[in-house]
Amino acid sequence: MTKQSINDRILSRSQSKSDEEASAGASSQLVRRITLFCSIGAFLAAGAALAFQISSHIGALLFTEATAQAQAPESAKGDTPFHKHVSQAGISTCANLVPVLGQALTFGSTYAVNTQWNKTSPDAHSVQAVAGMSYDTPEYKEKAAGVIVASPTGEGCEGTFVRVAPFQKPCQEVVATLPQGSTLAETLSGTPYYNLANNSGQALLISSGNSCVVVSVGSLAG
Incomplete structure (x- = not known):
């Protein structure tokens, strides 16, 4: 396994023409989901969490790795x-979905991410990214972690992510901050x-003394 490192601090960047063209190629459904998940990310920073289910077979693949750091927020x-x-990595099938999942996972945080992909056939296998995140808002000042996995399918790409976020309050109080209708x-x-409102995922609330750890789950295809 080959390892390559990218340690970039992204404070602000102009959008390149190639980025615009890639984004324009995404489906309208995918764009709508970007908006939804960015809203969910903001909701996490205010006091709740959303994440996505992760597949279990990643470890069997031969991966190349890359690491990077960024300061948020960043445009989708x-x-x-x-x-x-x-x-x-030379990924094309999941080229649109991976950044969307990443934006949804890390929105509102300063983060570092390690990404792994299959070295010999990157566009035929899953891609996995693990992120460490720091939130510093008036309402939420904690560290969190998350994983995204995207896999090519016969009709495109499907992806999932899991976010684990601690809250310094009992789970009974965290429940009150879940989206109305959950x-x-x-x-x-x-x-x-819990099933979160508007089909926006699920959340598992784990009590730990007077604190609560929220593991949120969901999925996306595009």
Whole structure:
């Protein structure tokens, strides 16, 4: 496995013509989901979390790695580390979806991301990115972590992400901050599992003393 490192501090970048052309090629459904997930990211910074389900077979693949750092917020069309890594890997099938998932995962945070892909056939296998995130807003000052996985399919690309975020308050208080219309789906071994409103994913609330760890789950195709 070959390892390459990119340590970039992105404070502000102008959008290149190639970025605009790539974004224009995304479907209207994908654009709508970008807006939804960016809203969810802002909601996390205000006091709740959303994330996406992760597949389990990544470890069996031969990957190349890249790492990068960024300061948020960044435009969903901007020159993010996720765009860089997709280009570096030579990925085309999931080239639009990976940056969208990355933007949804890291919105509102300062983050560093490590991306892994198949070295020999990058466009035929899953791509995985692991992010460490720091939030510094008046409402939320914590560190969080997340994973995105995107896989090519016969009709395009499907992706998932998981975000794990701690809150210095009981889960009973965190429940009150979930989007209006969220409902309790079931209790998993004593841990409440919620369907978030507007089909925007799920959230598992794990009590830890007087704190609450929120594991949010969801998926996206495009």
